[in-house]
Amino acid sequence: MTTDKNRVLIFDTTLRDGEQSPGATMTHAEKLEIAGLLDDMGVDIIEAGFPIASEGDFQAVSEIARQSKNATICGLARAQLPDIDRCWEAVKHAKSPRIHTFIGTSPLHRAIPNLTQDEMAERIEQTVTHARNLCDNVQWSPMDATRTEWDYLKRVCEIAIKSGATTINIPDTVGYTAPRESAELIRRLIDEVEGGHDVIWATHCHNDLGMATANSLAAVEAGARQIECTINGLGERAGNTALEEVVMALKVRNDIMPFHTQIDTKKIMHISRRVSTVSGFPVQFNKAIVGKNAFAHESGIHQDGMLKNAETFEIMRPEDVGLAGTSLPLGKHSGRAALRAKLNDLGFEMGDNQLKDVFVRFKELADRKKEVFDDDLIALMRDAAASE
Numbered sequence: 001m002t003t004d005k006n007r008v009l010i011f012d013t014t015l016r017d018g019e020q021s022p023g024a025t026m027t028h029a030e031k032l033e034i035a036g037l038l039d040d041m042g043v044d045i046i047e048a049g050f051p052i053a054s055e056g057d058f059q060a061v062s063e064i065a066r067q068s069k070n071a072t073i074c075g076l077a078r079a080q081l082p083d084i085d086r087c088w089e090a091v092k093h094a095k096s097p098r099i100h101t102f103i104g105t106s107p108l109h110r111a112i113p114n115l116t117q118d119e120m121a122e123r124i125e126q127t128v129t130h131a132r133n134l135c136d137n138v139q140w141s142p143m144d145a146t147r148t149e150w151d152y153l154k155r156v157c158e159i160a161i162k163s164g165a166t167t168i169n170i171p172d173t174v175g176y177t178a179p180r181e182s183a184e185l186i187r188r189l190i191d192e193v194e195g196g197h198d199v200i201w202a203t204h205c206h207n208d209l210g211m212a213t214a215n216s217l218a219a220v221e222a223g224a225r226q227i228e229c230t231i232n233g234l235g236e237r238a239g240n241t242a243l244e245e246v247v248m249a250l251k252v253r254n255d256i257m258p259f260h261t262q263i264d265t266k267k268i269m270h271i272s273r274r275v276s277t278v279s280g281f282p283v284q285f286n287k288a289i290v291g292k293n294a295f296a297h298e299s300g301i302h303q304d305g306m307l308k309n310a311e312t313f314e315i316m317r318p319e320d321v322g323l324a325g326t327s328l329p330l331g332k333h334s335g336r337a338a339l340r341a342k343l344n345d346l347g348f349e350m351g352d353n354q355l356k357d358v359f360v361r362f363k364e365l366a367d368r369k370k371e372v373f374d375d376d377l378i379a380l381m382r383d384a385a386a387s388e
């Protein structure tokens with residue numbers, strides 16, 4: 001796909017793993033809209049759904065495949081031939097289609113279909129070979145890889161590579177790993193698996209312990225070149241790695257993580273809001289990058305610093321993620337400098353004495369209200385003028 005060794009592919013699974021969050025179901029039209037936005041923002045691979053799961057999923061994946069302009073369109077399939085055929089039927093319309101097939105390889109997951117290690121190995125060989133006969137671009141995932149015995153994980157990755165997989169994805173399905181372990185596992189797989197240097201290694205992390213972003217970045221530092229993620233970190237349980245977090249971390253800390261993506265970061269905020277609206281999942285106020293407060297400063301010291309030099313309290317520019325600018329919400333912690341700046345914006349000019357008086361009134365109001373809005377300030381200025 002790319003020969004640039006520091007280029008990290010972004011694989012977005014908002015429409016598949018993200019939509020698996022209880023209650024996050026999206027309509028057909030909403031899925032097409034989100035896929036279009038992902039394609040426009042430069043996502044490399046869009047996992048558009050699980051075609052065998054329902055007729056609706058099949059239709060959505062087929063139409064997304066037909067409308068895609070640049071992104072590779074991927075569908076998910078269990079390690080079963082009818083799943084893989086159905087997946088291919090849906091993605092084959094894309095300019096660049098991919099089949100993603102998976103099976104749970106840890107002892108707990110092997111027990112569910114009741115397969116021995118050898119039986120599962122045979123199934124992997126048969127299904128990956130079948131997928132590769134249909135499509136040149138095949139991704140294979142050993143689900144629950146981070147809880148799979150090393151020897152068995154190595155063995156099944158080798159089988160998948162020999163059978164034609166072009167990307168091997170290492171899922172931390174239950175968000176169990178930690179950054180050092182995530183890095184060690186990827187490094188060892190690349191070095192010790194036969195054929196490990198001939199495929200792309202992907203990292204797919206869940207956020208059960210709040211470490212999905214750290215684990216994904218550690219995997220990249222160890223050699224993974226595809227990050228699987230979702231907008232706003234939507235996904236099963238505590239969610240998946242958040243696209244906006246890994247992309248901005250690689251951009252802002254490029255000095256210590258010299259990797260890059262092709263995401264147009266200015267499109268992040270718009271897609272975050274659309275995904276929140278269509279999934280019905282609000283974004284927490286203090287969510288990194290896309291939360292309402294991510295670029296807001298209320299305390300007097302911070303607001304004063306921000307008015308003098310934005311770098312005092314911001315490590316990235318709000319414009320870089322598609323916001324109009326920093327916000328300095330006024331509340332009881334705000335100081336005079338921010339109040340004056342806001343009143344000037346609203347068209348009120350005043351001398352120091354008048355500001356002193358208005359500031360006392362403002363603090364009284366702020367003690368009663370969580371946030372003081374423009375209309376509150378206009379009313380406050382009107383009252384101040386009337387009592388002069």
Ligand code: KIV
Pocket residue numbers: 017102141143144169171172173174204206
């Ligand atoms: O978390 C997981 O293991 C998955 C696989 C289907 C890749 O989502």
Ligand code: ZN
Pocket residue numbers: 017171173204206240
């Ligand atoms: Zn997952």
